[in-house]
Amino acid sequence: MSSLDIDKDNLQTVEILLDQKTIARKVEEMGQLLTYDYRGESPVLVGVLKGCIVFLSDLMRAIKLPLELEFISAASYRHGTEQDEEVVLGGPVSIPLKERHVLLVEGVVDSGRTVSRIQGHIRLMEPASLEVVTLIDKPASHRTEIDIKYKGFTVGNEFVIGYGLDNTQQYRNLPFVGKLVDR
Ligand code: IMP
Ligand code: MG
Numbered sequence: 001m002s003s004l005d006i007d008k009d010n011l012q013t014v015e016i017l018l019d020q021k022t023i024a025r026k027v028e029e030m031g032q033l034l035t036y037d038y039r040g041e042s043p044v045l046v047g048v049l050k051g052c053i054v055f056l057s058d059l060m061r062a063i064k065l066p067l068e069l070e071f072i073s074a075a076s077y078r079h080g081t082e083q084d085e086e087v088v089l090g091g092p093v094s095i096p097l098k099e100r101h102v103l104l105v106e107g108v109v110d111s112g113r114t115v116s117r118i119q120g121h122i123r124l125m126e127p128a129s130l131e132v133v134t135l136i137d138k139p140a141s142h143r144t145e146i147d148i149k150y151k152g153f154t155v156g157n158e159f160v161i162g163y164g165l166d167n168t169q170q171y172r173n174l175p176f177v178g179k180l181v182d183r
Contacts, residue, residue, distance in 0.1 A: 014161070018153060018177040023135075023163060026152045027055065030133070031062020034103070034150065042066045043101040044127075046093065048118065049073040050172070051107030054164035055135040055152075059105065070095045072121075074114045087117040097125040103150075106134040107164045111143040119146075136160060136177070153177075 034043075042065065047056040049071050060067065073090040102122055109115055115132055122130055133150040140157055161167050162174030 014178040102127040112146040
């Protein structure tokens with residue numbers, strides 16, 4: 001496994017978990033699968049800001065179908081314990097989702113609360129179907145029952161950065177997925 005010095009002041013090193021080629025191959029594969037599964041349809045991709053952006057921009061170009069694009073934002077606030085975490089949604093979805101095939105696109109699913117909260121919100125709009133697409137899933141961290149039909153990679157409990165994913169708003173522009181390690 002290779003590593004990269006990126007943040008000399010904080011004395012942290014980024015260890016590469018998923019390199020660019022590995023990600024590109026997987027995203028292409030996911031795009032082909034979605035193209036097949038949604039053949040004859042025009043799905044609406046709803047990206048969860050901000051972590052989805054790099055994944056979504058690559059994925060949408062790998063889907064050979066007419067599609068529409070929408071975004072929703074979500075922020076988690078902790079009141080006391082982790083169980084009390086509240087997910088607040090923002091950015092009104094302007095495309096009517098009633099009777100549409102909706103794909104909710106996330107960068108990473110951790111506790112599953114964000115996805116679960118957004119699914120509830122979208123279901124109220126009575127879509128024809130609703131499935132979750134995530135680049136990375138952390139199944140050991142799930143705190144709620146969620147069904148993720150399309151996932152690129154599974155990782156353990158580690159905090160990952162890059163390819164759109166941040167640590168305190170930094171590192172989203174790394175072209176690979178890595179994790180921070182102390183030196
Ligand atoms: P949830 O716990 O599944 O609701 O995830 C909440 C949000 O936390 C995700 O949408 C991400 O923005 C962020 N998050 C969770 N795990 C990671 C990680 O490993 N790296 C970067 N962001 C993460
Ligand atoms: Mg974040």
